[in-house]
Amino acid sequence: xxxxxxxxxxxxxxxxxxxxxxxxxxxxxxxxxxxxxxxxxxxxxxxxxxxxxxxxxxxxxxxxxxxxxxxxxxxxxxxxxxxxxxxxxxxxxxxxxxxxxxxxxxxxxxxxxxxxxxxxxxxxxxxxxxxxxxxxxxxxxxxxxxxxxxxxxxxxxxxxxxxxxxxxxxxxxxxxxxxxxxxxxxxxxxxxxxxxxxxxxxxxxxxxxxxxxxxxxxxxxxxxxxxxxxxxxxxxxxxxxxxxxxxxxxxxxxxxxxxxxxxxxxxxxxxxxxxxxxxxxxxxxxxxxxxxxxxxxxxxxxxxxxxxxxxxxxxxxxxxxxxxxxxxxxxxxxxxxxxxxxxxxxxxxxxxxxxxxxxxxxxxxxxxxx
Ligand code: SF4
Numbered sequence: 001x002x003x004x005x006x007x008x009x010x011x012x013x014x015x016x017x018x019x020x021x022x023x024x025x026x027x028x029x030x031x032x033x034x035x036x037x038x039x040x041x042x043x044x045x046x047x048x049x050x051x052x053x054x055x056x057x058x059x060x061x062x063x064x065x066x067x068x069x070x071x072x073x074x075x076x077x078x079x080x081x082x083x084x085x086x087x088x089x090x091x092x093x094x095x096x097x098x099x100x101x102x103x104x105x106x107x108x109x110x111x112x113x114x115x116x117x118x119x120x121x122x123x124x125x126x127x128x129x130x131x132x133x134x135x136x137x138x139x140x141x142x143x144x145x146x147x148x149x150x151x152x153x154x155x156x157x158x159x160x161x162x163x164x165x166x167x168x169x170x171x172x173x174x175x176x177x178x179x180x181x182x183x184x185x186x187x188x189x190x191x192x193x194x195x196x197x198x199x200x201x202x203x204x205x206x207x208x209x210x211x212x213x214x215x216x217x218x219x220x221x222x223x224x225x226x227x228x229x230x231x232x233x234x235x236x237x238x239x240x241x242x243x244x245x246x247x248x249x250x251x252x253x254x255x256x257x258x259x260x261x262x263x264x265x266x267x268x269x270x271x272x273x274x275x276x277x278x279x280x281x282x283x284x285x286x287x288x289x290x291x292x293x294x295x296x297x298x299x300x301x302x303x304x305x306x307x308x309x310x311x312x313x314x315x316x317x318x319x320x321x322x323x324x325x326x327x328x329x330x331x332x333x334x335x336x337x338x339x340x341x342x343x344x345x346x347x348x349x350x351x352x353x354x355x356x357x358x359x360x361x362x363x364x365x366x367x368x369x370x
Contacts (some may be wrong), residue, residue, distance in 0.1 A: 002126050040093070040147065040191060044147060068086060108142070112130065115128045141183050186201065227243060287299065
């Protein structure tokens with residue numbers, strides 16, 4: 001059997017997802033974030049491939065814009081969406097270039113493919129992977145760098161346990177068995193905030209990683225691939241064909257008659273939701289009052305605990321804000337017009353003023369149900 005870090009992770013998150021992708025070989029539609037991430041990887045690969053004649057920032061950005069994926073590859077929501085992604089990429093590349101030029105290390109490998117062999121119950125299995133970049137830092141020290149375009153930067157503790165980085169360390173050691181793990185820096189480079197998180201592994205940690213991979217393979221071999229629905233379903237590209245979601249999509253395969261039933265259900269749920277929220281508010285107020293009176297910071301029922309959270313409500317004197325920030329041209333940054341309040345004010349304004357305000361208003365079409 002062939003596995004990879006992502007297929008092991010897919011199995012851990014949901015065996016059914018693994019089955020769709022690895023056994024039935026159904027391609028998961030890529031999200032825009034995933035296509036964007038792959039494209040940024042390609043651009044950085046192109047940039048470092050030109051070692052030692054690295055392109056200038058201008059050349060890098062020109063290459064990025066010229067090869068920007070076609071609209072059908074990205075699945076943009078609209079032109080604005082496409083422009084936002086394009087500009088985000090420019091911003092990430094500019095800050096990456098500024099922080100990493102001139103290069104302080106020597107690039108040894110780019111997109112280095114590796115295969116690790118595992119013996120599970122007498123059968124051979126393979127784990128393959130690709131390391132974005134391997135650098136020499138001098139003094140027999142090396143760095144594995146994996147680029148990330150996602151938003152979430154893990155803590156140091158999580159990075160120290162990151163399975164993907166441990167697998168990369170094993171991948172490199174497979175080529176250079178004499179290398180000591182302590183001489184390998186394992187880095188995740190987050191392009192969005194421009195942050196690099198670096199970690200190390202010990203030989204014993206890597207032994208545990210091998211065990212973890214073997215257990216993962218064994219679990220796949222034994223599995224009946226029962227789906228395990230979770231929050232991750234919201235990002236799963238197989239949702240439309242997943243048995244867990246079958247009824248949901250049958251219901252949403254609508255005819256005119258069914259839609260009117262759904263509209264009724266929507267309003268009935270909305271009403272219940274309103275009542276529930278009102279009740280929650282009332283309960284919270286009563287508990288708060290009791291805790292305040294009795295100076296209690298934490299209170300428990302049989303099913304949960306509420307804790308006192310302290311904070312401050314901050315208000316500003318609006319006239320002083322206008323007087324101070326107006327002449328500095330910073331007013332717009334801090335003031336936002338509240339649409340609901342504006343509508344109320346408009347009702348009361350004389351027509352001449354109303355006209356001026358309405359002329360300053362910009363309307364955009366938003367397609368949503370209300
Ligand atoms: S939709 Fe959810 S349950 Fe179905 S395969 Fe995807 S992750 Fe698993």
